[in-house]
Amino acid sequence: MSLSFESRPAYLPYREAFDQTGRLWDDAPAWVAARREEAWNRFSAVGFPSPRDEEWKYTPTSAIEQTAFRPAPETLLVLRQVEPFIPFGFSGPVAVFVNGRLQPALSRLGGLPEGATLVGLHSALALWPEELEPNLMRLAADEDNPFAALNGALAEDGAYLRLRQGIELDQPVLLLHLTAGNHVPVMAHLRHLVVAEAGSRVTLLARQASLGDGVHFVDTLTEVAVGEGAAVDYLKLQEESPRAYPLAQLRARVEKDGRFSSRIFSFGGQLAREDVHVELAGSGASCQLDGLYLADGHQHTDTHTRIDHRVPATSSRQTYKGIVAGRARAVFKGRVLVERDAQQADARQANHNLLLSPEAEIDTTPQLEIYADDVKCSHGATVGQLDEKQVFYLRSRGLDDAAARAALTYAFAAGAMEGAIPCVREAVAATLLERLPGGELAREFFHEF
Amino acid sequence: MLEIRDLYAAVDGKTILKGITLTVNPGEVHAIMGPNGSGKSTLANILAGREGYRVESGSITWFGRDLTALPPEERAREGIFLAFQYPVEIPGVSNLYFLKAALNARRKHRGEPELDAMDFLALVKGKMADVGMDEAFLYRAVNEGFSGGEKKRNEILQMAVLEPTLAILDETDSGLDIDALKAVAAGVNRLRAPDRSIVLVTHYQRLLDHVVPDQVHVLAQGRIVKSGGRELALELEQRGYGWIEQEVAHEPLL
Incomplete structure (x- = not known):
């Protein structure tokens, strides 16, 4: 019998962080405090995942638990430090976050067409609390992932991107997060909310990286509401230092005829994890989840996807590729759930891995759970080496x-x-x-x- | 320039070549013919340095050096080229990058300056016109989705770009229609020069209508059992390989 989380050494610093972060949200509506409290209670009840937890079987998080992370201090950067992370030729809006907090002076939040808004979460809660209330910490409220709860409790800031009905953005929106700090282990928790109303369309680019090679724990959660007939494309480049612990969750709900895609490039971190969970909530909704993970040296990378086909005539596609070298380890688990009412669901999943050394390891697990009888579902996983003929x-x-x-x-x-x-x-x-x-x-x- | 002496070689532990002796001089075209399973392709692959193909005894020398000591890439840079019987597909690697890297590896080895993108494009486009390949193939992944004939033309294109000192064609003619066969033959004939040699490994005589060999060798059961001029190929075309195999069967093996 293991000790409850509250009696473990890691508890106190996180409790302190929770209290400290609370002050950042003093001006927010009361429901925010209530949801934070709810999230904290969920986290403190379960604590960090145990190796017996099926979802974390291959990904031990004890290294995170045993490191004394402090909330990352406020750090001011100059534009020169940020510019290398803005892709060459990119001229769209940018929200820059450093150590978990929005840096308005380094960002380009304006210039969006009418009906499109990109602001920090704190501003959004001050301006349009009633608009955020149905979605914030609600799209991802039921997650049993302890890090979703931790994020709900400790998030300091985030971006709010909203597109009114029918608004189409031609330029992608960049959300950049940099973690700085070399001396002590620091942590940052970031929470973004994207609301794409009916018929709107947007491409989102999320990039996260380390400045320096400090040890840091970055816990990001992105909630995406894809309205009727709307389309959201999400691209992510995770290039943290090999000493970082980037954990991220992407949660999307797609309404009737809506379309969501994600493409995640996960390259950094000594332990990296991407959880993607998409709910196809309206008929005709579809999603495409793709990604490439790379692990070398002693890196550990984990991707968990989950797609819920909840209603008839929904479709999903997944193609993940992985390259594992050195003594690294990669984990892929792709779960597709087709509910009883979700007739004519069409789901395909593929996971292809390249092992570059005899010490590298990959664990890949497709998991189809089908409760409807008229469906098309397929999955395939391959693990191989370079073709010697080639x-x-x-x-x-x-x-x-x-x-x-x-x-x-x-x-x-x-x-x-x-x-x-x-x-x-x-x-x-x-x-x-x-x-x-x-x-x-x-x-x-x-x-x- | 190429001297093969009493060569025994095995594939996956099984001895296939049993005493091959062959000399190829600059400017010569040799045809190596023989029934299936006689060891023709093994000889071609041994010369290219394919893994799993092991020399058991005998020697192969290239301008006086021991060829078997060189890894495949060194052989290529030294000017040995094998046109594969079954060219592999390489998704994600375009012909353009591939050919440029290959040519520059050879140029570097010879102490010549590497070609930049512009000069390379000009060169390769000229060679493509010679071979009768559309330029679109430059931007496609190596052999991926190519028809059988397109793959063989692509081998000839590589040969034309790399201008090898010794080109070995491993049944490049098999399965080709007449137009593709003529393109292959024209590619070989363009390469012919007093300082270059060509070894045509083939099952059929028909390529030899278009590329006239200086010598024809018949391989059976891992040995060269008969050598002659062009007329030997015609005789094989008429009589098949049966009579040769019977002759071999009656000769005492050393």
Whole structure:
């Protein structure tokens, strides 16, 4: 019998953080305080996941629990420090967060067409509390993930992006989060809310990175409401330092004929986890969840997806790719739930992994739970090494073994970037080439056209 | 330039080549013919340095050096080219990047400056016109979704770009329609030069109507059992391989 979380050493710092963060929300409506309290109670009742928890079986979080993280201090950056993270050629609106807090002076929040709004969560709660009330900490209220509860309790700030009915944004919106601090382990909790009303359309780009190589724990939760016939495309580039603990949750609810897509590039962190949970709540709703994860050295990366087909005529597609090298470990679990009423559901899932070393490990688990009888569902997972026939073909034309392997590894990954906005693709490719085993050789191979 | 002496070689532990001796001089075209399973492709792959193909005894020398000591990429940079019987598909790697990397690896090895994108494009487009390939193939992934004929043309394109000193064509002619066969033959003929040699591994005589060999060798049961001029190929076309195999069966094996 393990001790309750409240009697464990980690409890107190988190309790202190909860009290401290509470002061940031003093001006917010009463329901915010109530929901924070509710979230705290859920977290303190369960604490960090235990290895017996099925959802965390392969991903022990004891390293996070045992590190004395303090809330990240307020840090002021100058534009020069932020600019490298704004993709070249990107000219849309930007919300910059540093150590969990919005930095208006570094952001470009204005300039959106009428009917589209990008503001910090605190401003949004002051201006339109009744608008946020149905969604904030409600889209993701029922999560049994302890980090969702922790985020609800400790979030300091976030972005609120709202599109009125029929508003289409041609330019993507960038949400950038940087964590700075090298001396003591720090943590930041960030919560974004995106509301796309009926018929609206937007592309969101989330990028998160470390400044310096400090140990930090970044817990991000993004709630997305996709209205009737609306379309939201979410792209994410996680490029934290190899000492960071980035945990993220993406939760979307898609109404009738709405469309949601996510494409997550997860490259950093000594322990990284992406939880994506989409609820297809209206008929004709669809989603496409794609991603690429990379783990090398002693990194551990985990992706959990869950799609709920709740009503008839919904469809989902998933393609995740992974590259695991060194002594790294990757986990993929894709759960698709088709409820009894969700006839004509169409769900496909694929997970392809490339293992680059004998010590690397991948655990991939597709999980289909189907309660309707007229459905089309499929899943496939592969785990393999580079194709030696391809390696030999390249070598037989004069490429050395290392260059051939680097080119093939990059080619495997590059498929996951196809179709992404060009400036995003370039940013992802640059990070990928920096972090991929043999990236220098691949850069040489693929440069110049 | 290529000297093969009493070569025994095994694939996956099974001895396939049993005493091959062959000399290829600069400027010569040799055809190696023989029934299925005679060891033709094994010989081609041994020369290219394919893993799993092991020399058991005998020697292969390339301009006086021991070829078997070189890894496949060194052989390629030294000017040995194998046109594969079954070219592999490489999704995600376009022909353009692939050809440029291959050519520059060879140029670097020879101490020549690497070509930049502009010069390379000009060169490769000219070669594509020669081979009869649409430029669109440059931007497609290597062999991915190519028809059988397109794959073989792509091999000939690579050969044309790399301008090898020794080109080995492993049944490049099999399964081709007449237009593709002519394109392959034209590619080989364009490569012919006093300092270059070509080894055509083939099952059929028909390629030899278009590329006239200096010597024809018949391989059976892992040995060269007969060598001759072009007329030997015609004889094989008429009589098949049966009579050769029977002759071999009656000869005492050393």
